Amino acid sequence: MIPMFDWNRILFNDAPGSFLLEVAVRSTIMFLGLLLVLKIAGKRGIKQLSIFEMVIIISLGSAAGDPMFYDDVGIFHAFIVFVVVMLLYRLITWLTGKSPFVEKLFEGKTECLIDEGKFSMKKFRRESLAQDEFFAELRLRNVEHLGQVRKAYLETSGDISVFFYPDDAVKEGLSILPELFQKQVSYISASGTYCCCRCGEVKQLTTGAHSCFICQGTNWVVPIYTKRTT
Numbered sequence: 001m002i003p004m005f006d007w008n009r010i011l012f013n014d015a016p017g018s019f020l021l022e023v024a025v026r027s028t029i030m031f032l033g034l035l036l037v038l039k040i041a042g043k044r045g046i047k048q049l050s051i052f053e054m055v056i057i058i059s060l061g062s063a064a065g066d067p068m069f070y071d072d073v074g075i076f077h078a079f080i081v082f083v084v085v086m087l088l089y090r091l092i093t094w095l096t097g098k099s100p101f102v103e104k105l106f107e108g109k110t111e112c113l114i115d116e117g118k119f120s121m122k123k124f125r126r127e128s129l130a131q132d133e134f135f136a137e138l139r140l141r142n143v144e145h146l147g148q149v150r151k152a153y154l155e156t157s158g159d160i161s162v163f164f165y166p167d168d169a170v171k172e173g174l175s176i177l178p179e180l181f182q183k184q185v186s187y188i189s190a191s192g193t194y195c196c197c198r199c200g201e202v203k204q205l206t207t208g209a210h211s212c213f214i215c216q217g218t219n220w221v222v223p224i225y226t227k228r229t230t
């Protein structure tokens with residue numbers, strides 16, 4: 001039987017005062033642990049939130065939720081977690097303002113994914129972002145092919161920002177419409193202009209098999225040259 005409305009239990013769960021210190025240490029460890037795991041899992045945040053902000057929400061949410069219905073979690077202990085998380089938040093925010101290294105560590109940094117209509121391959125490989133996922137993001141911004149895109153960046157929030165060429169500067173580029181992208185070939189049967197399916201490089205190819213001199217990709221598709229409809 002749990003005695004109802006025993007305030008000593010509700011607030012402190014009958015734990016000794018020294019346990020509050022342990023809660024503070026536990027919170028710090030779990031906060032940093034969570035940050036590390038999410039960082040290793042891949043750097044993309046979730047819409048508008050950096051990994052650092054996600055960790056704060058998870059920590060606060062979990063601390064707030066548990067004492068709501070677990071009889072053995074004291075409300076005061078949750079408050080300790082709040083205080084520790086807020087202190088860590090203030091500390092890390094202060095540190096990120098002081099040091100670019102800490103800022104990169106906790107907030108990540110903006111990466112260029114498309115440069116002048118082609119993939120920035122080195123950057124792209126390092127990010128945990130699949131090509132089809134990226135294409136989907138571009139299609140949602142009405143992009144038909146990479147030749148329309150001057151720059152695209154992966155923001156620390158996980159969002160993608162896109163900058164377009166003006167209509168008269170649109171180049172031939174890799175189509176990201178699935179029905180065209182799927183028409184890729186590894187053997188060129190008619191010479192002409194093709195683009196690499198991996199990095200978007202546009203090249204004149206003769207009949208035969210070719211590998212891309214930028215990314216060593218072996219699949220090619222005919223580029224398209226449509227202007228952007230806005």
Ligand SMILES: [Zn+2]
Pocket residue numbers: 196197198199200201212213214215216217
């Ligand atoms: Zn290539």
